[in-house]
Amino acid sequence: MDSAMMLEARGVSKFFGGVKAVDEVSIGVREGSIHAVIGPNGAGKTTFFNTLSGFYFPDSGRVTYRGSEITRLANWKRIVLGMGRTFQTPSVFAELTVRENVMLGVRARAGVAFRLRPPAGEERETLEHRVDELLGFVNLGRSKERLVAELSHGGQRLCEIAMSLSTEPSLVLLDEPMAGLAETETDRIITVIRDLRQRLGLTVLFVEHNMRVVLSLAERITVLDRGKVLAEGTPSEIAANEIVRDAYLGKEALDHV
Amino acid sequence: MKARAELIAGIVVVAILAAGPYLSPLIHVDLSIVSEVLVTALAVMSVNLLLGYTGLPAFGNAAYFGLGAYGAALSAKYLHVDFIGAVIIGTASALLGGLILAPFLLRRRGIYFGLLSIAFGQVFYFVAYRFTDVTGGEDGMNFPRPLVLGHYAINETTFFYVALAAFVGCLIAFRTVVRSPFGRTLVAIRQNEARVRYLGLNTDRFIFVALLISATLAGLGGALFGLLINFAYPLELDWHQSGFFVLMMILGGAGTVWGSLVGSFIYVIGKDIISTQTSYWQLYLGGLFVACVLAFPRGILGTLLARLNARPAAADSEPHG
Numbered sequence: 001m002d003s004a005m006m007l008e009a010r011g012v013s014k015f016f017g018g019v020k021a022v023d024e025v026s027i028g029v030r031e032g033s034i035h036a037v038i039g040p041n042g043a044g045k046t047t048f049f050n051t052l053s054g055f056y057f058p059d060s061g062r063v064t065y066r067g068s069e070i071t072r073l074a075n076w077k078r079i080v081l082g083m084g085r086t087f088q089t090p091s092v093f094a095e096l097t098v099r100e101n102v103m104l105g106v107r108a109r110a111g112v113a114f115r116l117r118p119p120a121g122e123e124r125e126t127l128e129h130r131v132d133e134l135l136g137f138v139n140l141g142r143s144k145e146r147l148v149a150e151l152s153h154g155g156q157r158l159c160e161i162a163m164s165l166s167t168e169p170s171l172v173l174l175d176e177p178m179a180g181l182a183e184t185e186t187d188r189i190i191t192v193i194r195d196l197r198q199r200l201g202l203t204v205l206f207v208e209h210n211m212r213v214v215l216s217l218a219e220r221i222t223v224l225d226r227g228k229v230l231a232e233g234t235p236s237e238i239a240a241n242e243i244v245r246d247a248y249l250g251k252e253a254l255d256h257v
Numbered sequence: 258m259k260a261r262a263e264l265i266a267g268i269v270v271v272a273i274l275a276a277g278p279y280l281s282p283l284i285h286v287d288l289s290i291v292s293e294v295l296v297t298a299l300a301v302m303s304v305n306l307l308l309g310y311t312g313l314p315a316f317g318n319a320a321y322f323g324l325g326a327y328g329a330a331l332s333a334k335y336l337h338v339d340f341i342g343a344v345i346i347g348t349a350s351a352l353l354g355g356l357i358l359a360p361f362l363l364r365r366r367g368i369y370f371g372l373l374s375i376a377f378g379q380v381f382y383f384v385a386y387r388f389t390d391v392t393g394g395e396d397g398m399n400f401p402r403p404l405v406l407g408h409y410a411i412n413e414t415t416f417f418y419v420a421l422a423a424f425v426g427c428l429i430a431f432r433t434v435v436r437s438p439f440g441r442t443l444v445a446i447r448q449n450e451a452r453v454r455y456l457g458l459n460t461d462r463f464i465f466v467a468l469l470i471s472a473t474l475a476g477l478g479g480a481l482f483g484l485l486i487n488f489a490y491p492l493e494l495d496w497h498q499s500g501f502f503v504l505m506m507i508l509g510g511a512g513t514v515w516g517s518l519v520g521s522f523i524y525v526i527g528k529d530i531i532s533t534q535t536s537y538w539q540l541y542l543g544g545l546f547v548a549c550v551l552a553f554p555r556g557i558l559g560t561l562l563a564r565l566n567a568r569p570a571a572a573d574s575e576p577h578g
């Protein structure tokens with residue numbers, strides 16, 4: 001097993017009844033890289049993320065994290081190990097404030113979530129400071145006391161990213177972090193994803209439709225189609241790949257890259 | 258500011274309750290009925306913790322309530338324990354029941370949790386119903402109220418203050434639990450359990466502890482109820498009884514600390530007053546319930562607090578930290 005591999009999947013499959021949502025997919029995500037998974041709607045990208053993050057277990061295949069097998073490890077234990085994820089539809093606590101959302105993760109990480117006594121004094125300040133830090137990172141400091149339900153779609157995405165960072169992961173899985181966002185919000189998320197690696201040193205695996213974003217952000221791209229890996233390579237390799245062009249991207253989309 | 262307002266309101270409510278022996282004759286309600294309000298509120302709180310805060314349909318909490326009542330009754334009658342012993346054994350029986358059921362309930366969610374809770378409750382119901390020799394079966398069993406330490410008799414007034422002390426103690430404990438990091442995590446589980454797990458928390462562990470706290474609270478309520486009426490009967494364990502607890506929780510305000518008292522007060526006092534006026538009391542009580550739900554969609558206290566705070570649910574306002 002390559003020690004520089006943060007996350008590896010070998011021959012992972014997941015079936016829903018007769019549907020092979022993910023069919024013998026293998027992937028290797030290098031430590032410190034930004035890796036994209038692309039593919040048309042229904043290609044199995046979300047299902048694949050779900051098997052990687054333990055939302056459910058694959059029907060066959062193996063998943064390893066930093067060299068240890070996690071194929072059937074409970075999802076919450078993967079977070080403790082250092083994985084984090086966001087969902088295609090932002091998964092947040094809509095009825096809580098932005099601060100409370102992030103605080104839940106900060107407390108979990110600090111090991112105080114199970115306590116009956118609220119943190120006080122210095123400990124409380126440390127936790128509050130950490131929340132501020134995370135909100136500052138995603139640029140949500142000003143919305144701290146707002147209910148998440150009141151935020152824009154992009155704001156909810158950022159809040160979810162801050163929440164998934166609150167557990168101090170080494171690897172984050174982002175499922176379509178830019179879907180349904182306005183152009184300005186998209187730029188904000190692109191900056192955040194770059195910062196994830198540059199400022200925090202994280203490894204990022206993300207699903208994205210927007211080719212401009214993928215080609216500018218990712219160092220490696222895996223193309224999924226009908227549950228199978230169609231191609232894998234660097235952005236220039238993928239942009240030049242005939243099969244990918246024919247099957248998914250459409251020649252026009254890549255001609256001006 | 259808000260905490261101070263709550264403290265003052267709480268003190269006023271407890272002071273009014275403490276004057277119960279003087280006030281209850283004014284509204285022609287027996288003091289034992291006010292005691293019943295207090296001990297019932299404990300069972301409603303137990304449902305509130307699971308359903309109102311954690312989002313688990315606790316449709317079988319009468320099982321723990323009944324275990325509390327039978328635990329107290331059987332230990333008083335056959336083991337001749339004193340009053341305190343009966344309360345402890347009753348409560349411990351419910352906790353034991355919770356320990357036995359929790360592993361089965363732990364992984365169920367939604368309707369499956371609700372149905373399994375009902376099913377387990379009915380098992381206890383049939384046991385109490387069938388073991389006629391010990392439990393008196395359908396007729397129930399009466400027993401003399403045991404003395405404290407074998408010496409001091411507990412009259413209705415003393416009992417009322419015992420119930421009030423138990424209620425205040427449990428309310429403070431309940432409030433501490435729901436406002437703690439543990440309690441905030443329960444609220445988060447209600448809203449989005451998957452996300453809580455993806456924060457690295459084993460939600461089953463939280464639910465396990467919530468179940469045990471709930472069983473203990475309901476058990477204490479049941480033990481005191483048994484000792485209040487000096488009687489234990491199978492219907493205490495029945496799913497109808499569980500339903501009444503849920504009803505009272507909704508009436509008062511799911512996910513609010515004081516809602517359980519409000520719900521239990523209206524239901525128990527309402528039932529007492531209406532049932533002395535008419536034999537169709539269930540119809541009127543049902544009407545009262547429907548009217549309350551229409552006027553107060555989040556329960557009486559839940560709706561009032563939401564208006565005061567202009568925040569969606571009182572359960573979700575969190576102290577800093």
Ligand SMILES: Nc1ncnc2c1ncn2[C@@H]1O[C@H](COP(=O)(O)OP(=O)(O)O)[C@@H](O)[C@H]1O
Nearest residue numbers: 016019021039040041042043044045046047048
């Ligand atoms: N929970 C599920 N139950 C049944 N079918 C599913 C489920 N999740 C996904 N699928 C199916 O699996 C295929 C892949 O879906 P998905 O992973 O969501 O694709 P993508 O994220 O690439 O758009 C689709 O055909 C979808 O209908």
Ligand SMILES: [Mg+2]
Nearest residue numbers: 045046047088
């Ligand atoms: Mg998807």
